[in-house]
Every structure is written in structure tokens, then in C-alpha cells.
Amino acid sequence: MAIQYHVAKSGSDLNKGTEQDPFLTINKAASVAAAGDSIVVHEGEYREWVKPKNSGLSEYRRITYQAAEGEKVVIKGSERIQEWQPVEGSVWKVVLPNEFFGDYNPYIEEIFGDWVVYNPGRHLGDVYLNGMSFYEGETLEQVKKPQIQTEVMDHWTQKTVPVHNPDQTQYVWFAEVDDKTTTIYANFHDANPNEELVEINVRRSCFYPEVTGINYITVKGFEMAQAATPWTPPTADQPGLIGPNWAKGWIIEDNIIHDAKCSAISIGKEASTGHNYRTIRKDKPGYQYQLESVFLARQAGWSKERIGSHIIRNNTIYDCGQNGIVGHLGCVFSEIYNNHIYNIALKREFYGHEIAGIKLHAAIDVQIHDNRIHDCSLGTWLDWQTQGTRVSRNLFYRNNRDLFVEVSSGPYLVDNNIFTADYALDNHAQGGAYVNNLMRGKMVHRKMLDRATPYHVPHSTEVAGFAATYGGDDRFYNNIFIGDEGFEGVGTSHFNGYPTSLEEYIETVHQEDGDHQSFNKVEQPVYINRNAYFNGAEPFEREQENLVMNSFNPGLQIIEEGEEVYLSVELPEEFGQLLGEIQSTATLERVRIVDAEFENPDGSEVRVDTDLLGTQREETSVLGPIAQLQKGKNLVKVWG
Structure with missing residues (x-):
């Protein structure tokens, strides 16, 4: 009972x-x-x-x-501190016995691990004044004389960008730790820390089992904050502020989650399948250790019966240093929807190659839909083994980049999304289908011939083979592409020179000598039709039906009014004359490498017949993610 x-x-x-x-x-x-x-x-x-x-x-x-x-x-993973002593000016200090932290002192633990690129000595600790996170100084002198920054370097684009909340850069802390005590210095400016709410990170997590295999847990309706979470690469243990720790069937819903030093929600791997060996051992590339982790996980029982199938829904996630949601291997067969994710990795106290609002490796059959993702260093990054994955009906805006799909062979489906970052898409993958999206911003298409990554038996974790990313084998139907001054590669012209059928591809490959060398030389087929191109966006040269208006600027804007978000876009008189057809398993060509169809996770037919607002489409409807778009000015509520 x-x-x-x-x-x-x-x-x-x-x-x-x-x-x-x-x-x-x-x-x-x-x-x-x-x-x-x-x-x-x-x-x-x-x-x-x-x-x-x-x-x-x-x-x-x-x-x-x-x-x-x-x-x-x-x-909370923090403790309130009220024993601050004045040092000089607006600088105060507190001296705590090391026993206060138990066996995990965040002021000793550094941001450390595989794929950390930039860290000038930052630690997992933090100081909060009335909920506002400070910046860690590299010296005590920086606490006494904080430097006000208005710009920082974005390491991906190598461009300077405005800091997140410039006033925050004045609030700085620094710690010194010896054998017995931890001394924290902080500049509180006009505030008296003994009269305000001042907290410091103490615990690694807020809600996370110590052992693996704790299945079928629901966590609902909490606010969780201020945890000293470590860096979470795909080749290490991946603890978050909250997460299942390598288990099955969790539901994380209706929570407010914020101020994780690194990652908020983790549905990732654990330590036995590898833990920062690239950084510690230095004898193999991280890529090699990541390959090994896939096989070690299989040996440890990585399967649909034991791992994954989590639901993450209706959460608000913000102000985290690395990821809103992270997971390698443990994320399989999960569903992530109706979450509001923002202000991820914008402080830029440290940087590495594992940062995004949602960052998943091996997202087999993961469904990511109806999320609002904005003001992130990167919106969503799907890395390795993006197979059976669907990214649908999401709203992306004000991210440094919106979507990155890397070294995966598909099939994966991206449909009915709004992408509006100046840098909208990194496509370093193959076997994708992009259907009914609105995409404004730079697009990059790259091959990755030097890293073969695994692919799987459909709807399974069983490894079926390995493949390099040859580029192509992509499908683009019913999308709206919008360029702008200075944007590169907007549209589908990346694929000029590619064949348009598997038969043409096979014929071309077999005109070459050799075996695998031939496949490296010949472009894979692409399937592109019925897209619209505005304001400098450029079409694939062999696209048979499209709408191209290079000089027309739709003036796209995302407008926030409280918790409601609106899309404002103007479309030309010709819009609506070219209609898109519903795409499905029957119309989307199978992917070449995996030899698999586009399907739902249960193997049933997938049909892209519901728009971003949940409206059922007719058999033919207008291009883009919203079936009610029409010529002229449109103002449509897309969230709230």
C-alpha cells in the first residue's frame, strides 16, 4: 500500500x-x-x-x-553566511574551517576536465548577494579594484560580444585555502553582507542519487539553485544540480532551476565508462576515449531496458555556467519539452567545447520539442549519434548560435522551428531532414572525414557500424530562409554540385577507382525542394520549385511582452503561391549510411503535419513553421 x-x-x-x-x-x-x-x-x-x-x-x-x-x-546547494568581517573599503572576508565543506570544498575544486579550453583558475565556488551571482577574481587585487567589463570574447566566433549584465562585473570574489581554513573575500560595494542575504556554494548537487540505478523517480514543483556542479564533458562523470545518475524513467517537471556552476539537469553518463582520461592520462585524443566510452557503456548494460527514457518538461532553467540540460549516453529515448531555457554560459568565466542550453551526445530517439531557448552561448548542440532524434516546434532567439548538429549520420528530423540567431545553424552532420523551419542567420556546412563515429541499429543502443561525416544526405523541404548583410551561407547553396538521387550518387562513385577512397571524393545526394529564399539567401542550384526574392527583407523580429513572445515578419505578395507538401516516412528518402528510415521512436510512420502552434496542416500548406502565415505583415504569438 x-x-x-x-x-x-x-x-x-x-x-x-x-x-x-x-x-x-x-x-x-x-x-x-x-x-x-x-x-x-x-x-x-x-x-x-x-x-x-x-x-x-x-x-x-x-x-x-x-x-x-x-x-x-x-x-539550495548553498549556505547563508553572516559572519563577514570588513577588510578595506567595500571588501569583506569570511574565514571558514575546511570541515564546514566536508569532503567537497568548491573553493579548492577547479573547473577541470576534457575539452576545457579556457579557465584562468576558476573554481566551483560562488558568492551570491540577494540571489545575484558574483564573478571570481584571479587575485585579491581584482576584488579590491574590480575591472568593469562591457565586452568579452566569444570563443566560438572569435568576436567580442557584450557581457551579460555589465553591472555584475563589479561584484567579485576571491578565495584562499590553506590546510585548515577557507577565506573568501568579496566586494559588496554599498551592501552590508551581514544585513543582506549572502550565500556561498557548498554542495555539489541539490537532487542527485549517490549511486546508479535509482529508477522511476518524479521530481515536481521545486525551485532548486546554487550548486557547485563540476564540468560535464561526454568523457567523464556528468553530475548536474539535478539528475538520475545513470538510471531509467525519471520525470523532472514544473521546476525552477538556476545557478548551477556548470550544468543544471544531467541525464548523462557516469564515471565507470571513463572520467577525464584525455586530460589526466594525455595518451589518447578525447575522441578515442569517447569512442571507448560507448563500448564500455554497452558492456555495463547501456540499453533501452535499463537506461534513459526520461521526461523533462515544463521547467524554467537559467543562469548556469555550462548547460541547461546535458547528457551523454544516459539521455537515450528521452523527451524534453515545454521548457524555458535562457542565460546559459553568458558569464564566460570559463569556456570549453561542451556548452549549450541543451547539449546531448548519443541522443538516440530523443524528442526535443516546444521549448523556448534564448540568450544562450549556443541554443542546442547535438553531438555524435544523433539518430532518431527530432527537434520540433522550438523557439530560438538571441543565442550566439541556435543549433549545432555534429558528426552524426542520422536519421534526424528538424521541423517547424524558428531559428533567428545571427548564426543559425552548424551542420557538421549527414542524414538530416529540415522541414518547415524559419531560419534567419548564418549557416555553416562542413564535412568531418577524420572522425568516424558510431551509428546504431534503429531504436536501439546496439552499435551497427562507424562512419565519417561525408556531408550531404540531407533533406530540405518547405523552409523559409532569410539572409541579412554579413550573413554567410544562408540557404541551401552549400550543396551546389551534389547529386539529387541515390542512383546518381552510386553511378558517380563507381566511376572512381578504389574502395573507400572513392566515397571520400564523391558528394552524397541531397533532396531539396519547395523552399523560400529572402534577403540574400541562396538556393541549391538544382532545386526545381522554390521562391527566390533576394531583395525582399521580411524584417523579422522576436518581440517579448512579459511571458508572451511574438513573431513579427512581413512576407511578399508571392508568398502562398508555392505550397509545401506534408513530409513523412513515405516521402523522406532513407539515410544512406545507417540504411534507416525516418520514423517515430516506436517505429511507426512519422508525419510532419503539425505546425509550431499545434495546428494540423492540410495536405498542402504555406512554407515555414506556422500554417497561418500569409502575405503582408504577420504578428503571431509563438509562446505564452
């Missing part, structure tokens, strides 16, 4: 855990709750790392942790 446990700030861990006699800590409830039970947490601030002890047994016998209805429940 299922039991409902209660936790309240008025309780005691010696109590029975009933509504009238509640526990004091969530961890106490977590230690006794069994499959089918639920834990209701009442209003208040809980400074603890919740470590679920027991596993649910199925979708119907899960363990549910939830905030009491209508009550604000906050779980």
Missing part, C-alpha cells in the same frame, strides 16, 4: 513523517520511501543535497517528490 510522507520546516526527523507529524529534511523521507510512495514537501528553504536511496519499480510504481500544492519550496 502506497504511503504519503510529509516534510516541513516545523518537523523533526524523529517524527513519523505524517502530515500532522512531518519530517524535517527531505533526505529523511528519501531514506524510507519505497516504490509507489510519494513525498510532499511543504513551504520553506531546504539547504540539503537530496540523495534518493530507493528506486521506483515501473511507470506505475514510481517514487514521487513534490512541492505541496500552492507552496514555495526551495532546495
